[in-house]
Amino acid sequence: MINRTSPVNPLTKEHILVSPHRTKRPWMGQTEPPQTSSLPSYDEKCLLCPGNARMGGQKNPNYQQTFAFENDFAAILPAPAPAAPEPLHSLMTTEPVHGGCDVLMFHPRHDLTLARMSIHDIGCVITEWIRIYLERGSQPGIEYVQIFENKGSIMGCSNPHPHGQIWSLSAVPTIPMQELRSLKEYATEMALSSEGPRRPDGKPCMLCDYAHEELKIPLAQGRVVVSNEHWLAIVPWWATWPFETMVLPYRRHVEAISDLTDEEKMAFADIIYRLTRRYDNLFSCSFAYSMGMHQRPVPVKNGDVVEEGEDETNFAHLHLHFDPPLLRSASVRKFLVGFEMMAEAQRDLTPEQAAARLRDCSEIHYTETAQ
Amino acid sequence: MINRTSPVNPLTKEHILVSPHRTKRPWMGQTEPPQTSSLPSYDEKCLLCPGNARMGGQKNPNYQQTFAFENDFAAILPAPAPAAPEPLHSLMTTEPVHGGCDVLMFHPRHDLTLARMSIHDIGCVITEWIRIYLERGSQPGIEYVQIFENKGSIMGCSNPHPHGQIWSLSAVPTIPMQELRSLKEYATEMALSSEGPRRPDGKPCMLCDYAHEELKIPLAQGRVVVSNEHWLAIVPWWATWPFETMVLPYRRHVEAISDLTDEEKMAFADIIYRLTRRYDNLFSCSFAYSMGMHQRPVPVKNGDVVEEGEDETNFAHLHLHFDPPLLRSASVRKFLVGFEMMAEAQRDLTPEQAAARLRDCSEIHYTETAQ
Ligand SMILES: O=P(O)(O)O[C@H]1O[C@H](CO)[C@@H](O)[C@H](O)[C@H]1O
Ligand SMILES: O=P(O)(O)O[C@H]1O[C@H](CO)[C@@H](O)[C@H](O)[C@H]1O
Numbered sequence: 001m002i003n004r005t006s007p008v009n010p011l012t013k014e015h016i017l018v019s020p021h022r023t024k025r026p027w028m029g030q031t032e033p034p035q036t037s038s039l040p041s042y043d044e045k046c047l048l049c050p051g052n053a054r055m056g057g058q059k060n061p062n063y064q065q066t067f068a069f070e071n072d073f074a075a076i077l078p079a080p081a082p083a084a085p086e087p088l089h090s091l092m093t094t095e096p097v098h099g100g101c102d103v104l105m106f107h108p109r110h111d112l113t114l115a116r117m118s119i120h121d122i123g124c125v126i127t128e129w130i131r132i133y134l135e136r137g138s139q140p141g142i143e144y145v146q147i148f149e150n151k152g153s154i155m156g157c158s159n160p161h162p163h164g165q166i167w168s169l170s171a172v173p174t175i176p177m178q179e180l181r182s183l184k185e186y187a188t189e190m191a192l193s194s195e196g197p198r199r200p201d202g203k204p205c206m207l208c209d210y211a212h213e214e215l216k217i218p219l220a221q222g223r224v225v226v227s228n229e230h231w232l233a234i235v236p237w238w239a240t241w242p243f244e245t246m247v248l249p250y251r252r253h254v255e256a257i258s259d260l261t262d263e264e265k266m267a268f269a270d271i272i273y274r275l276t277r278r279y280d281n282l283f284s285c286s287f288a289y290s291m292g293m294h295q296r297p298v299p300v301k302n303g304d305v306v307e308e309g310e311d312e313t314n315f316a317h318l319h320l321h322f323d324p325p326l327l328r329s330a331s332v333r334k335f336l337v338g339f340e341m342m343a344e345a346q347r348d349l350t351p352e353q354a355a356a357r358l359r360d361c362s363e364i365h366y367t368e369t370a371q
Numbered sequence: 372m373i374n375r376t377s378p379v380n381p382l383t384k385e386h387i388l389v390s391p392h393r394t395k396r397p398w399m400g401q402t403e404p405p406q407t408s409s410l411p412s413y414d415e416k417c418l419l420c421p422g423n424a425r426m427g428g429q430k431n432p433n434y435q436q437t438f439a440f441e442n443d444f445a446a447i448l449p450a451p452a453p454a455a456p457e458p459l460h461s462l463m464t465t466e467p468v469h470g471g472c473d474v475l476m477f478h479p480r481h482d483l484t485l486a487r488m489s490i491h492d493i494g495c496v497i498t499e500w501i502r503i504y505l506e507r508g509s510q511p512g513i514e515y516v517q518i519f520e521n522k523g524s525i526m527g528c529s530n531p532h533p534h535g536q537i538w539s540l541s542a543v544p545t546i547p548m549q550e551l552r553s554l555k556e557y558a559t560e561m562a563l564s565s566e567g568p569r570r571p572d573g574k575p576c577m578l579c580d581y582a583h584e585e586l587k588i589p590l591a592q593g594r595v596v597v598s599n600e601h602w603l604a605i606v607p608w609w610a611t612w613p614f615e616t617m618v619l620p621y622r623r624h625v626e627a628i629s630d631l632t633d634e635e636k637m638a639f640a641d642i643i644y645r646l647t648r649r650y651d652n653l654f655s656c657s658f659a660y661s662m663g664m665h666q667r668p669v670p671v672k673n674g675d676v677v678e679e680g681e682d683e684t685n686f687a688h689l690h691l692h693f694d695p696p697l698l699r700s701a702s703v704r705k706f707l708v709g710f711e712m713m714a715e716a717q718r719d720l721t722p723e724q725a726a727a728r729l730r731d732c733s734e735i736h737y738t739e740t741a742q
Contacts, residue, residue, distance in 0.1 A: 006542065007463070007464065015545045017446065019446040019447065022445075025444030027529065029528065029529030030525065055396070055397065073395065074393075075388065089564065089565065090564060091581050091584065091608065095377045095378075095379075096377075146714045148713050148714075150706075153400055155706065156706025157400065158398065158401075159399065167714070169388075173386065175713060175715060176713075176714060209460070209462065210462050213460040213462065213463070216459075237462065290708045292712065292713025292714070294713070321713060323712055337527040338519045338521040338663065339446070339536070341692075342546060342663025343517045343519075343545070344545045344546060
């Protein structure tokens with residue numbers, strides 16, 4: 001008998017309809033062009049390659065490792081934001097927002113995505129994420145820093161040169177705010193129900209507890225894809241995208257990327273290395289996704305008095321979301337449309353099936369074995 | 372000076388970042404295959420054309436107008452749903468769900484989308500929506516009926532034959548539940564702030580007020596695309612998708628499609644006719660979208676005592692959402708990825724710009740003028 005259940009995402013309070021029997025239907029809709037992994041290591045037309053000129057006319061330096069610059073077409077502009085006009089009615093209000101958008105090149109090589117970079121190189125990307133988080137997060141008026149990556153043209157990425165983005169703004173956006181509220185609720189209202197690591201104030205952390213409980217389940221029956229000494233990559237109980245994962249530190253409560261010890265940083269690079277290679281190997285393609293980091297919205301500011309319980313931002317636990325759209329093959333994706341846009345997320349395979357598929361993948365990149 | 376503001380969607384409580392300066396950036400990412408309007412009027416390979424055999428082997432009748440059948444690969448299965456297993460932890464709960472999925476062919480002709488059908492034919496679709504809403508909505512255990520359409524292969528539609536879907540289930544899904552909660556909050560907690568039509572209990576309705584306030588704004592400055600005696604199509608103040616619209620009755624408070632008078636039904640067909648033709652004409656293509664209807668989750672059941680304020684489901688105001696992805700042309704879409712998936716929706720043109728563009732479109736379909 002087929003199981004149909006609707007778990008809840010405790011971070012967003014959204015339900016997900018699970019219909020594993022549905023993968024049986026033949027797919028007759030749109031297929032995606034293959035996401036090629038065979039790119040040149042340098043492309044003279046690429047706006048992000050070392051030494052090339054960008055859209056605004058500026059020239060990239062001959063960077064050897066990573067390189068960050070302010071987006072030439074930023075969605076969020078610097079202060080001052082224009083004053084909001086007087087609303088005609090309470091249903092038509094606006095809030096001015098200011099901030100900045102950075103682009104971070106992960107590597108000089110045009111063809112090396114995270115899935116093909118060394119652990120050392122991924123470590124350098126993490127170092128840059130920390131630097132930008134600390135720098136942008138301490139600018140006046142900045143209340144939130146979003147680190148993310150769109151990988152693959154089917155995820156709206158307009159340049160295959162490996163890069164991510166960092167958008168900083170003067171307000172905590174909708175989704176992380178909802179997550180923070182849920183984390184606060186869990187810490188302040190829940191009875192202790194797990195032996196997971198505790199917050200410094202002794203209260204439970206939802207994600208520490210969640211990781212702890214998942215790790216108790218035998219690997220073959222569970223949702224863990226891969227883990228190391230400090231980090232865990234898991235298809236969460238409430239995954240929406242077919243091969244969605246969450247990556248988080250599970251040994252202790254960690255609020256932000258800037259709080260990681262050197263050892264935890266290296267283990268972070270290791271888990272990204274091991275997960276992204278599995279992703280590429282799953283369908284032998286450069287696996288598209290949107291990836292984003294959730295953590296404390298900005299670093300604790302000098303002189304800030306953190307009053308317990310006062311503010312949602314004190315309840316973060318650092319984690320990454322990987323949201324990849326492919327479902328059946330390198331060219332058949334899951335469309336989250338129609339019912340999903342109007343009513344509720346729906347998935348066609350169980351999180352356990354997805355985790356097992358990813359666990360079975362090698363950590364040697366398919367382009368390396370093919371040679 | 373460029374305006375950057377973040378309005379709030381009062382139905383979902385989500386913010387939307389508006390960055391109209393961003394359309395200036397050149398687009399170098401993925402382009403979509405053109406959505407052709409030139410299909411044969413009958414396709415012998417089509418699973419939905421009259422007289423043809425479907426996937427499960429059943430044969431479609433030689434239907435002359437509309438035709439509905441139960442999906443051969445339903446995401447939601449009939450009762451009884453399997454019992455939920457004992458949760459290992461409160462973060463890993465499930466809720467069994469049951470229901471059914473229907474497919475509704477809008478017209479026997481393979482090539483006639485809503486944008487090319489007559490008002491009479493659209494009226495027949497509405498009649499079917501009402502029939503299925505009443506039928507499914509009164510089945511035992513069914514608590515919600517979602518009417519929707521995915522149009523275009525870029526919106527995950529696997530067959531261009533004009534059709535929509537109706538998914539019925541034993542629980543109110545996440546998004547409509549959030550909308551109903553917001554509508555209830557507005558009705559029960561807000562001070563009267565508009566002369567819009569009232570609910571039968573004298574309380575204000577958010578969407579009646581919203582429509583009323585928008586109609587006070589001079590057309591050229593506002594967000595109204597088109598209206599008739601009873602209905603309004605508007606790019607809402609809080610639109611996320613570039614050319615998103617909301618279609619709603621504005622003369623009186625209407626809970627559900629089955630409450631429409633004959634005159635209101637014909638006016639509903641008229642507004643769909645006038646809006647979808649504008650959509651196709653905007654970029655001279657068969658304009659892709661997901662469309663969905665929100666209303667009272669199920670019809671008031673015989674013998675139900677409606678206790679005022681008791682239940683969110685009593686606060687619905689009937690409306691359609693059209694969520695179309697195209698942004699710049701028939702082949703360049705907006706990707707809601709990365710920042711949008713991890714943090715907050717973001718749009719590249721203002722709702723007023725989008726409304727003006729749609730207002731300027733003709734209601735004569737471009738394929739008709741070309742002949
Ligand atoms: O049922 P269809 O048209 O085959 O499938 C389409 O619509 C469904 C409901 O919105 C989605 O779940 C699918 O991902 C989409 O491809
Ligand atoms: O900034 P890019 O890579 O050109 O653009 C991409 O990422 C942005 C942030 O997620 C999105 O708003 C765009 O729709 C997408 O195409």
